[in-house]
Amino acid sequence: MASQASPTAARTTRPSADSTRDRILAAAVDLFSERSFEGATTREIAARANVTQPLLNYHFRSKEHLWHAAVEGIFGELTQALTARIEGLRGVDELSVAKLIVREFIYFSAAHPQLHRIIMQECKVDGARMDWLVDRHIRPLYEQTVSLFTRLVERGDIPDVPATHIYYVITGAGATMFVLAPECRRLAGFDPLEHEAVEVHADVVTTLLFGS
Amino acid sequence: MASQASPTAARTTRPSADSTRDRILAAAVDLFSERSFEGATTREIAARANVTQPLLNYHFRSKEHLWHAAVEGIFGELTQALTARIEGLRGVDELSVAKLIVREFIYFSAAHPQLHRIIMQECKVDGARMDWLVDRHIRPLYEQTVSLFTRLVERGDIPDVPATHIYYVITGAGATMFVLAPECRRLAGFDPLEHEAVEVHADVVTTLLFGS
């Protein structure tokens, strides 16, 4: 029956934040992303955070509220990383900005594959959690991406291709190898999350997209 | 608590096969792909197949055995579709074969997004089901893809890029929009599974990969 192993094994301890609340949130991101909302148990999340299960109900009212808080956190990190990068590129031409933003997105996807795992789990089927995820977190990123690439197309910088398709090419091609890191290790014999591999992947994706 | 709706609503009835066993397998593929192994309940699978829950244990010994049978079925369809396409291309130059196989893969991904959903769910974390999935089903496809693209690179048909990265670009860029079809509908306002959109996506991906 139970095939998944060692629920006791502590995860790579995060450098930042060590309050109980934050350890619970970090454990929740990991387990929700690995096992899906229904598959993750609050007991396992508690165990990974080194607390007892009822404490999750104390800090976050319910499993559902815990999920929202966890997702809020990881999307906050992505938004922060991307806006910081854009701020640092004021005055640069938009084609170069696009290339560097795609790179930044790939670096983030390798460092935090949990984000895409959660999107994949929730956006496969319509539901209340998907509605919230799309409206609150995904749509702003989508809109920004689409408007950026629409301008590049109008300017003739890239081939005339519908922006929505470009969006899914970027997210799919950029993140899938990291989402499926355990598969890749077994299949190809190397760890895609390792620095060298991430760099190669960023080169491959930007070359295919921008031709250089 | 429960946010997912209408467990009674019957799915798009499959044209092929109507024996009880096959209806259970079809329902299992849908639910395992939507909700993950742990998230899917045998009662829900039974309900969607219009049978009672203990009947699943009669036909397949356990939930685990049912999962294996369901996955076996959908991967059989993919393998059949791809080998049939390759058979029909005997004598054609390998660059054209590659383009058409990628197209075929994209058509299949749009028609059966369940396959990638299941891969995503199982290959995020090491485990017994992932081992079986990779060794029995994914590796043969990976090896074929890698050897094909390695030959194309040697021949100078495509840029010199590590084949493993190409593999994840193809599967990621090719399938993600269909895996996230509900998200795409809400985000972009169109159904990516519709014929027109699939065709456009195949054009976009093959153009980016092969330059034409």
Next chain:
DNA sequence: GTCTATAATTAGATAGAC
């Protein structure tokens, strides 16, 4: 083969001590 009834386990959440 397919059903009803039910056993055994495990889930999320609450009560109340400290």
Next chain:
DNA sequence: GTCTATCTAATTATAGAC
């Protein structure tokens, strides 16, 4: 804040009638 103990509901699987 954090724990122990426990409730209720839901899960997979089995027993046995038809």
